[in-house]
Amino acid sequence: MGCTPSMLLDHKNRRRDSTGSQEAALAKVAPTTLCNKAVQAARAPRASLESDGFSIQLSSKKDSYVSQMGNNFATQLHIKRISGSSSGSPGARAGRRSSLALTPEDEPLVDVTNRSPPPANIPTALIYSPPEPLELLCVFPERTSRVCAAACSAVERAGGEARSLRCARETLDALRRDNDTRVPHVIVVDARQPQQLDALLLARAIRGTKNTQHVYLIAIVKKSAYLKDEFGVLAYLEAGFNRVMVETVNTTAWCAEVLQARSSAACSRAQIAATAALAAAADRCRDLVAITDDQQRILLTNKSWCRMLGWRLEEGPRPIHEAAGGEALRLATTGARDWEAPVTLRRRAAPDPIMLPCRGATIGLTKTTSHIVFVCEPSAGEGDRGRGSLHSIRRGSLDVRSVASDGLRRTSLAKLQGLPLEAPITKVISLLSAATEGAPPSTVACIERAVDMLRTSELYSPQMRDETKLRVEDPIATDLIGALLSREQVNQNLVYMGNANVLSSRRSSNDSTVVRSQTNRTNIKHKTTGQLRELLDTALSWDFEIFRLEDLTRGRPLAHLGLALMGGRFDVCAALECDERTLLHWLTVIETNYHAVNTYHNSTHAADVLQAVAYFLEKDRLKNLLEPVEAAAALISAAAHDIDHPGTSSAFLCNARHPLAILYNDVSVLESHHAALTFKLTLNDDRVNIFKNLDRDTYKTVRHHVIDMILATEMTKHFEHLAKFVNVFYAKSSGSKEDGMHTDEPLSLDTTALSQPENVLLVKRMMIKCADVSNASRPQKFAMEWARRIAEEYFLQTDEEKAKDLPVVMPMFDRATCSIPRSQIGFIDYIIIDMMEAWAAFIDMPELVNHARSNNQHWRELDEAGVTTLADVKRVQRQNAIQAPPTTTAEPTTEE
Ligand SMILES: Nc1ncnc2c1ncn2[C@@H]1O[C@@H]2COP(=O)(O)O[C@H]2[C@H]1O
Numbered sequence: 001m002g003c004t005p006s007m008l009l010d011h012k013n014r015r016r017d018s019t020g021s022q023e024a025a026l027a028k029v030a031p032t033t034l035c036n037k038a039v040q041a042a043r044a045p046r047a048s049l050e051s052d053g054f055s056i057q058l059s060s061k062k063d064s065y066v067s068q069m070g071n072n073f074a075t076q077l078h079i080k081r082i083s084g085s086s087s088g089s090p091g092a093r094a095g096r097r098s099s100l101a102l103t104p105e106d107e108p109l110v111d112v113t114n115r116s117p118p119p120a121n122i123p124t125a126l127i128y129s130p131p132e133p134l135e136l137l138c139v140f141p142e143r144t145s146r147v148c149a150a151a152c153s154a155v156e157r158a159g160g161e162a163r164s165l166r167c168a169r170e171t172l173d174a175l176r177r178d179n180d181t182r183v184p185h186v187i188v189v190d191a192r193q194p195q196q197l198d199a200l201l202l203a204r205a206i207r208g209t210k211n212t213q214h215v216y217l218i219a220i221v222k223k224s225a226y227l228k229d230e231f232g233v234l235a236y237l238e239a240g241f242n243r244v245m246v247e248t249v250n251t252t253a254w255c256a257e258v259l260q261a262r263s264s265a266a267c268s269r270a271q272i273a274a275t276a277a278l279a280a281a282a283d284r285c286r287d288l289v290a291i292t293d294d295q296q297r298i299l300l301t302n303k304s305w306c307r308m309l310g311w312r313l314e315e316g317p318r319p320i321h322e323a324a325g326g327e328a329l330r331l332a333t334t335g336a337r338d339w340e341a342p343v344t345l346r347r348r349a350a351p352d353p354i355m356l357p358c359r360g361a362t363i364g365l366t367k368t369t370s371h372i373v374f375v376c377e378p379s380a381g382e383g384d385r386g387r388g389s390l391h392s393i394r395r396g397s398l399d400v401r402s403v404a405s406d407g408l409r410r411t412s413l414a415k416l417q418g419l420p421l422e423a424p425i426t427k428v429i430s431l432l433s434a435a436t437e438g439a440p441p442s443t444v445a446c447i448e449r450a451v452d453m454l455r456t457s458e459l460y461s462p463q464m465r466d467e468t469k470l471r472v473e474d475p476i477a478t479d480l481i482g483a484l485l486s487r488e489q490v491n492q493n494l495v496y497m498g499n500a501n502v503l504s505s506r507r508s509s510n511d512s513t514v515v516r517s518q519t520n521r522t523n524i525k526h527k528t529t530g531q532l533r534e535l536l537d538t539a540l541s542w543d544f545e546i547f548r549l550e551d552l553t554r555g556r557p558l559a560h561l562g563l564a565l566m567g568g569r570f571d572v573c574a575a576l577e578c579d580e581r582t583l584l585h586w587l588t589v590i591e592t593n594y595h596a597v598n599t600y601h602n603s604t605h606a607a608d609v610l611q612a613v614a615y616f617l618e619k620d621r622l623k624n625l626l627e628p629v630e631a632a633a634a635l636i637s638a639a640a641h642d643i644d645h646p647g648t649s650s651a652f653l654c655n656a657r658h659p660l661a662i663l664y665n666d667v668s669v670l671e672s673h674h675a676a677l678t679f680k681l682t683l684n685d686d687r688v689n690i691f692k693n694l695d696r697d698t699y700k701t702v703r704h705h706v707i708d709m710i711l712a713t714e715m716t717k718h719f720e721h722l723a724k725f726v727n728v729f730y731a732k733s734s735g736s737k738e739d740g741m742h743t744d745e746p747l748s749l750d751t752t753a754l755s756q757p758e759n760v761l762l763v764k765r766m767m768i769k770c771a772d773v774s775n776a777s778r779p780q781k782f783a784m785e786w787a788r789r790i791a792e793e794y795f796l797q798t799d800e801e802k803a804k805d806l807p808v809v810m811p812m813f814d815r816a817t818c819s820i821p822r823s824q825i826g827f828i829d830y831i832i833i834d835m836m837e838a839w840a841a842f843i844d845m846p847e848l849v850n851h852a853r854s855n856n857q858h859w860r861e862l863d864e865a866g867v868t869t870l871a872d873v874k875r876v877q878r879q880n881a882i883q884a885p886p887t888t889t890a891e892p893t894t895e896e
């Protein structure tokens with residue numbers, strides 16, 4: 001045959017060692033079966049094998065082979081020519097140099113510094129092995145073995161330490177016991193008497209012990225056994241030995257041997273440490289890193305890769321084309337050493353691939369490629385999933401592709417790191433991401449899902465729960481809830497209506513410049529009849545007769561109730577340092593700017609909301625929480641929160657291209673208008689300016705609170721406000737489901753967060769929100785009348801949309817077909833119950849939920865009884881009124 005077979009054992013199955021370390025994942029392992037096949041195949045001059053995911057290539061061209069093998073360890077093995085005629089070969093020289101059958105021919109004979117030249121693929125700077133005294137462990141069953149004595153004496157001459165043990169058990173015990181402190185450099189095992197010591201078994205056991213990858217393992221065999229089979233060494237190598245040595249008692253030979261062994265062990269130890277350091281660096285970098293073999297099977301990926309593409313760290317080798325494509329892959333196969341090209345990556349959780357810039361390199365110790373490295377850079381809007389804070393801002397805010405030089409990009413980005421841009425949410429994301437370190441895959445997946453959710457800008461905008469069911473079962477409820485919660489109702493493809501003011505005369509003008517200034521009415525005398533006075537005396541009860549007030553005041557309930565509550569019970573005048581006259585003027589102007597023509601959004605609704613807020617403010621939780629000026633701001637917000645409401649929704653105004661929608665860019669159109677007009681009317685005229693005596697700071701505070709509360713009544717943000725409130729005050733509820741709100745367990749209230757002002761803001765928002773839709777939590781007769789009124793207003797909007805050929809925002813709300821009971825059931829089920837439960841527990845007002853539930857039940861009964869239209873509801877109301885004791889309508893009680 002003439003030449004030594006050269007073998008490349010190529011491991012296809014990347015494995016992790018018992019400690020899960022990544023350097024072990026890089027190691028190539030040749031299992032027994034393959035080794036045996038290798039032995040057989042090696043007898044042929046050239047062969048190639050594939051089995052069990054391993055490939056073995058045998059070639060007759062090379063003198064030595066470099067292999068990575070063993071039980072989860074990586075080391076280099078240099079073998080002298082086993083047979084052959086080339087006397088000039090390095091192996092032949094080594095053969096002459098000592099009596100040892102095998103000599104590590106490439107290694108210096110004396111290397112007392114513990115340093116070996118690193119392989120080309122590991123940077124020299126990383127290879128560091130501190131000088132250590134050589135440690136040898138001999139395992140010889142015979143106590144008086146001369147071979148053992150020679151080895152020990154050689155080590156002592158080299159300034160090292162030698163120990164000897166007699167059996168496998170003692171050896172393994174010692175290794176386990178001394179694992180972190182005294183793992184020897186070299187272990188010599190007597191393999192001459194298999195009946196006394198099974199050397200192969202012991203070698204495997206040693207390799208299965210932690211931290212023994214770098215130990216240099218020598219098997220001592222008899223010369224006769226050694227010469228019997230030219231491939232006999234392979235069984236030892238496969239078991240984990242690095243070296244097979246014929247027995248010798250020559251101390252000099254042993255001295256050379258142990259020094260070389262120590263050098264090799266130190267080199268391998270340093271290389272493993274360096275590889276571990278490089279793997280750790282790859283893991284911590286934000287670029288996506290993948291390393292393949294020359295067949296482009298991915299052997300190693302870093303955490304960024306796994307996070308972004310949805311891979312698991314411990315995944316076995318997979319063809320890279322399963323995850324990647326594009327120019328980068330094409331270049332990887334052309335043999336180029338370095339390249340830069342785009343790569344297309346497929347994410348497991350997302351249908352669309354992403355394209356990233358990729359830098360690649362091929363690595364090879366010899367001319368052949370051993371590894372291909374892909375480094376993909378997450379660009380704008382992608383990646384950095386493991387990091388929060390500035391890292392995500394950095395990636396998200398810059399298009400890295402537009403910056404030509406990598407150096408320039410990194411420098412300019414580095415400046416960003418200094419900016420104080422960290423928001424609480426980014427801190428939370430950072431913390432969560434940090435918690436994935438070393439966490440089990442299921443936890444990592446869970447945390448990553450949470451982080452993905454946190455990264456969206458719509459943090460508090462849950463999708464409608466059980467929406468499909470709702471759609472199927474009740475299109476009316478779907479229509480209503482969809483219209484209330486959705487910001488997507490605007491049809492941008494509308495034909496321009498010509499006249500910007502498309503509102504009907506019913507709604508008059510809503511142009512913000514048109515203000516119904518009623519300051520000429522400022523000398524209103526507020527006289528109350530006995531009935532009105534009596535009624536106002538009950539203004540702080542939950543079954544306050546709001547409609548009676550509407551009647552008694554001839555449609556001007558807000559000024560009367562406002563004066564009674566704001567001027568009386570809550571002494572807003574004292575809080576704002578204004579006189580009662582100014583307050584009365586203010587109330588009058590505000591009330592006048594409500595549209596009496598609206599069936600629902602008129603000043604009676606404002607008075608109703610004011611009454612609810614006043615009622616809530618009387619509850620202990622709020623009484624003790626809010627300053628007088630804050631309570632005043634809450635009452636002001638309630639009174640003014642729907643001022644100048646046109647009786648149609650924001651979506652309608654957007655569709656109609658109304659000036660208010662243009663002014664507010666289709667965003668929070670009505671609420672912005674309500675807040676802005678409130679201040680415009682108030683500040684415009686000193687006689688109504690209830691803020692005129694406030695100092696600058698207090699005014700700013702009150703203004704901030706009023707605007708914030710009015711804006712909070714926007715229903716598209718309903719779940720956002722609710723979720724924030726629940727998360728802050730019910731965060732510890734054990735039964736909370738994913739949305740943080742629905743739980744089968746009772747909510748457990750935790751009000752410790754009230755010490756923070758921003759959380760008090762959540763309370764105020766919740767208060768006005770609940771007041772705004774409290775009609776569904778009022779006693780039945782009130783709830784029914786409000787439901788009739790809002791339905792009528794919805795129907796009018798639909799009529800108008802149809803008449804003006806506008807998109808119909810709530811098509812089901814057609815007076816001819818709509819079921820009012822079913823709309824109420826949907827409204828209570830999907831909007832009211834959850835919110836009222838949260839609020840009722842907070843202020844200790846269970847009747848809020850009780851009324852809502854009993855109203856819901858009542859609507860269900862009416863639905864079953866066939867009640868549908870407005871006329872049906874009115875009929876039921878009349879019947880109920882007949883059964884109820886009559887109420888007398890009072891004479892008008894205010895005069896101008
Ligand atoms: N009983 C009800 N039935 C249906 N919708 C209601 C009811 N009460 C209030 N709403 C809606 O809830 C919205 C709350 O904000 P608005 O007052 O702007 O407009 C209100 C109505 O559109």
